[in-house]
Amino acid sequence: MDEKTLDEIISRYDSPSGRLLGILEEIQTSEGYIPRDVLEMLSVKLDVRLSQLYSLVTFYSFFSLKPIGEHVVTVCMGTACHVRGAAEILTTLEKLLGIERGTTQDGKYSVTTKDNKFTLEIARCFGACSIAPVIDIDGDLYGYTTPERLPEILEDYGWREP
Amino acid sequence: MTYGEVGRRDQPEKPITILINGKKCMAREGEIVLSVALREGVAIPHLCYEASLEPYGGCRLCMVEATDHGRTSMTTACSLRATEGLEVCTDTPEVVKYRNVLFELYLAEAPKSETIKEMAARYGVTKTSFLKKIDIEDALGGKCVLCGLCVRVCTEIMGAGAINFINRGPYTVVNTPYFEANTDCLGCGACANVCPTHAIQIEDRNGERVLHSWGGIKIPLKRCSSCGKYYTPEALAVSVQNTLMPPIRSDLAGFCPACRAKKCADMEIRAHMKTEGEGNHV
Known part of the structure; x- marks a missing residue:
């Protein structure tokens, strides 16, 4: 993100309070993550300490500090999905995408494949419990998922069996 | 005048009397009760209180039972301001119960801190029933x-x-x-x-x-x-x-x-x- 785009985003927020999250949200949406240089630039432009911005960005799971993959696969781990086998869906996805579940230091579950094609995340309920277990890929919901069906779904997004 | 402005330096300060564990204590109106208690030699455990900072109420250890105009509530002494006739108890069974749980939580949170161990031991808490499940690499050494x-x-x-x-x-x-x-x-x-x-x-x-x-x-x-x-x-x-x-x-x-x-x-x-x-x- 260049300086001009950032200035344009900032200019749309004139209220001194509550604008930080709005601006950060726009950066996250347009870049897919919060790049470090943009965060540092924002800190200078708004005269807000970098430590405060970093605190905000790491607090909300919506923000990511690392670039995310081309496609984002989100597994619902809500109660209904959980009892209908979401854990098994997640481990199968990890296996298929070749992702090792690392213990993250920040508590956010977001892992990206080495080729940067897929990012695997978890969520707490999409509000689609009637078709549990649910996964979401780039905004499209897939209900009644089973581990067996997953390869077929992923193939639509360019996944190939290694 | 808002709550936060009570007792600021530019306001006239009225000397008042509050009761801490039944003991009459002189205080300025709007003064922080924890500060009055410490001056009067009443020990209230606390971790996040610092006189030069705005009241915060983060560590919850200074929990007391306060009675004001007949109404009793549990609150933190570091954010409670003195008013005429305020009664404060620092060792009711409820306060003790509350404090002990907090000490147990702190023992689990900072297992390597000698300060916490000593402080908890002073109030009779030497072991914790809580287990910290997530143990992250900490630059502050636990x-x-x-x-x-x-x-x-x-x-x-x-x-x-x-x-x-x-x-x-x-x-x-x-x-x-x-x-x-x-x-x-x-x-x-x-x-x-x-x-x-x-x-x-x-x-x-x-x-x-x-x-x-x-x-x-x-x-x-x-x-x-x-x-x-x-x-x-x-x-x-x-x-x-x-x-x-x-x-x-x-x-x-x-x-x-x-x-x-x-x-x-x-x-x-x-x-x-x-x-x-x-x-x-x-």
């Missing part, structure tokens, strides 16, 4: 209780804002952005001074101050131009000198406090001798 004092001092008093809370829930830590050395830090060391569990590691060596806990920030120390001793971090000296009005005299600016005092006294004496009579030398 001693941080996330009371937030260092963050508040750095931001509110020093105006530096070099450190802040990072992440959320059980993953929360205090550190610099990206866990790296940053340029907002003045090297003042206030964070380490206020830390109740002595978790923050700072070292002065070879003419620089190293903040081990904060991504290893290195701030060069300033040498006194008279005695040659290192006496303050350079960034702090610059920041302080910028806020002084009138500014410090240029011939004293490079001196450490001891040399500055000596030089001032010397100048005073010389000026005095001059008025006593020309030609008299000591």
Whole structure:
């Protein structure tokens, strides 16, 4: 993100309070993550300490500090999905995408494949419990998922069996 | 007048009487009850209280039972303000129960902190029934209780804002952005001074101050131009000198406090001798 785009985003927020999250949200949406240089630039432009911005960005799971993959696969781990086998869906996805579940230091579950094609995340309920277990890929919901069906779904997004 | 303004210096302060554990205590209206209790020698455990900062109520250890106009409630003494007739109890069964659970939680949160162990033991809590499931690599060596004092001092008093809370829930830590050395830090060391569990590691060596806990920030120390001793971090000296009005005299600016005092006294004496009579030398 260049300086001009950032200035344009900032200019749309004139209220001194509550604008930080709005601006950060726009950066996250347009870049897919919060790049470090943009965060540092924002800190200078708004005269807000970098430590405060970093605190905000790491607090909300919506923000990511690392670039995310081309496609984002989100597994619902809500109660209904959980009892209908979401854990098994997640481990199968990890296996298929070749992702090792690392213990993250920040508590956010977001892992990206080495080729940067897929990012695997978890969520707490999409509000689609009637078709549990649910996964979401780039905004499209897939209900009644089973581990067996997953390869077929992923193939639509360019996944190939290694 | 809003709640926060009660008892500020520009308001007339009325001396009032409050009861702490049945003992009559003099207080100024709007004064923080924890501060009154400490002055009166009533021990209330606390971790996040610092008189020079705004009330915070983060550590919850100073929980007391307060009765005001017949209404009793549990509240933190560090955010409770004195009003006429206020009654405060620091050791009711409910307060004790509450405090013991808190001590157990703190023992689990900061298992390596001797301060917490000693403090808890003083109130009869020596073991915890809680287990910290998420054990993260911590730059503060398992001693941080996330009371937030260092963050508040750095931001509110020093105006530096070099450190802040990072992440959320059980993953929360205090550190610099990206866990790296940053340029907002003045090297003042206030964070380490206020830390109740002595978790923050700072070292002065070879003419620089190293903040081990904060991504290893290195701030060069300033040498006194008279005695040659290192006496303050350079960034702090610059920041302080910028806020002084009138500014410090240029011939004293490079001196450490001891040399500055000596030089001032010397100048005073010389000026005095001059008025006593020309030609008299000591």
